[in-house]
Amino acid sequence: MRFPLGLLLCTTLLLTAGCGSGEDAIEGAGAQPNDFADSKNPANDFSPGSTGDSTNAGGLATNEVRVTMEVPGGVTTEGTPTRRNLRIVQPDRVSVYYTNTALQNLGEPPISTRTDSDGFTIIEFTEGLPLGPNVIIEAVYGNTRMRALAADADQDVKVNPFSEYLVGTALSNYTSGEFQTILDCVADQGGELCLNKYVWSTLADQVHDFEIDIPSNADLQGALSLLSERADFARYVSAMAGYAVLDASSSGKISASSADYNAVFLGIELDQTFLEPSLAGSGQWGTRTAQEEVLSDVNGTGYVYPALTLTSFEAFNIRVTSLANDIPYGREALIHQDGNNFYVRGSETWELNTHSSSPGAATLLGDTRLLAGRALFQSITGRGSSKVIGWTRNPYYLNAFTSVPVDETTGPDRVVSGYFSAGKAIELQAEGDQLRRLGTLEEQYVSVLEIDLLRKQGFDASSLDGRNYNMVYLATRFSGGSVPMALETGLGQWQIVSGTVDQSRTSTTVQRGSAGGVTIITTGPGTESWTLSNRTSRLSTKDANIGRLNLDISDPSGDFEQPDIGIGASTPDGSLLAFNLDDSPMGDGLLIAAEQTSLSAPASGRFRFQGMALGLAPGSNRLRHFDNALLTIDSASTATLSPVTLTSKHSVDNETVTPPRLEQNPSIALTYTQTGDGRVQFSAGNLVLEGFYTASQDQFYLRLLAADASEEQAGLVIATRAP
DSSP, X not given: OOOOGGGHHHHHHOSBOOOOOOOOOOOSOOSSTTOOTTOOOSSSBOOTTSOSOOOOOTXXXXXXXXXXXXXXXXXXXXXXXXXXXXXXXXXXXXXXXXXXXXXXXXXXXXXXXXXXTTSOEEEEETTOOOOSTTEEEEXXXXXXXXXXXXXXXXXXXXXXHHXXXXXXXXXXXXXXXXXHHHHHHHHTGGGOOOGGGGHHHHHHHHGGGOOOOOOTTOOHHHHHHHXXXXXXXXXXXXXXXXXXXXXXXXXXXXXXXXXXXXXXXXXXXXXXEOSSGGGTXXXXXXXXXXXXXEEEETTEEEEEOOEEEEEEEEETTEEEEEEEEEEEEEEEEEEEETTTEEEEEOGGGSOOEEEEBOOEEEEEETTTEEEEEEOBOOEEEOTTSSOEEEEEEOOEEEEEEEOOOSSTTSXXXXXXXXXXXEEEEEEEXXXXXXXXXXXXXXXXXXXXXXXXXXXXXXXXXXXXXXXXXXXXXXXXXXXXXXXXXXEEEEXXXXXXETTEEEEEXXXXXXXXXXXXOEEEEEEEEEEEEEEEEEOOEEOSSOEEXXXXXXXXXXXXXXXXXXXXXXXXXXXXXXXXXXXXXOSOSSOEEEEEEEEOOOSXXXXXEXXXXXXXXXXXXXXXXXXXEEEEEXXXXXXXXXXXXXXXXXXXXXXXXXXXXXXXXXXXXXXXXXXXXXXXXXXXXXXXXTEEEEEEEOTTSXXXXXXXXXXXXXXXXXXXXXXXXXX
């Protein structure tokens, strides 16, 4: 979507990322009488640097909105086809009214209406565009009635099943007191400017960024049922609705005016691929790891380093934290076809891609949680080739841990998060200056862990010498041989001496053989040595050490060479390290190390539980993402895990991959054991969580091993203290 200049300031303040570039259009008139000759929608074209939705806001005044009604294919075969199997139609009537939690019609606000040359209804709000959730636009087509919030960031109010779900689900779940709190925030009651007033304009817009296909024969109720079953969509709406009721005092800022972070990123995918006709419908595992991107032109060679930026600024006397990230990533994949046929698709199969979010503001809660809804930009690979692919990603709710800053001039030294984002790979075809959508090549379900560590100019890896660390890792290995897939997870202790990492390490590998069987191998503890060194970064002004590190088996790599094990980063004080494993002996994945501590483990507290578990069984693959579950420390020896997961499952024989489903299983009583130097274990039956905590006692980094019937699971999770 693209925001007009008049909305720039409002967009800067949005609590979720929503801005971008790229404006989609359908050219020419359709054959059906309900078609719009010049209507703009994302039916066929695809724009990089934009989120998945488009806007039809051209020619509008700043206090006007255009109403676009999209109905499922089961409602009518008329109208202009758009993505997600919806059709743009001209509504029989449009109404606007105030509402409450019972979704009653409480009367019309001051408006005027007109019809533009293309037949769209234009509504002017004479007292300014609504910001709150109490103004509804309702459109009726035949026997189908749908509603949308008038507070839509891009002024193109789409009335469709996605907007109807938002209105019908989010508003009715509020108490009257909560609803009034939201309206007071919007109206800045009490003389305090409330940042969370901007949640609704973005949420109303971003539900349309989700790439979820409605069945072509579905009516409205069928569409709503499907959306309610899509756990990632439903959880996003629920989380954002909860976000909106945070009071004004929760809107905080980072201490520094700007803080830049080195990003270490792991995305694990369970997909269904249609990219190759002979393998169409097969399930596919994928691993995404952050990479450096090399840019070359006539002016020389430059580098894009995986990064997050937090910026504080002031608008309307509110101090706001804005965040944006850009993470180039490489991708490895393993196709698992019916009959246990396996096909590796290495990083050479695709160009380097990017995980990049639209800039937007966030809320800093209690100096320890960074909250925001995030929209991800689309990207394109293979331009100029026979296979041009567009990549879309769905929005997600960010609930990240941040450390308490050391002073008022420095930002938090880490931002630690786990989140889930589905998406698609879409075949594109060039038509003039535009790229048109063709068929879907992949349905993707991705669980992510992201560790962002504050950059420090002049950082020297020698500051890590003489220090001891605990470490944990998860890595995948894909092969065309006798063991097509291996999930290795490990624990260890490091002692760093003059750039040499002396370590003791134990690993457990869950692996699938070429006949489909699943086995477990445990090795260690064993000792070995690695080499740790600075990785100088080439910035626009100069070469500098900013906290990036090389991890090698023996001799240190050069600054612009690929190390043996991976590239990572350190916090400025060296207390936390993280590395992307890339073609390492363990595979591709994520390694995290924290300085050991003699302090006792936390004996109480609530911890946000995030991360991933990968399951292998003889006839299936399963990806579970822990979606802000809860780990409660009950005492020095007991704890309780309340698991909440988004789960996708691949049935090998049926060649099906289920979209993410919500699983809320009964709480699990855990035995909680300290094993010294900051190491801990949580266990219950076949579930073992083992790793370490930080000296600040507000973070756990844990590997997961579990067994469920014939399925063996391995994973990596983080648990960070909730305020």
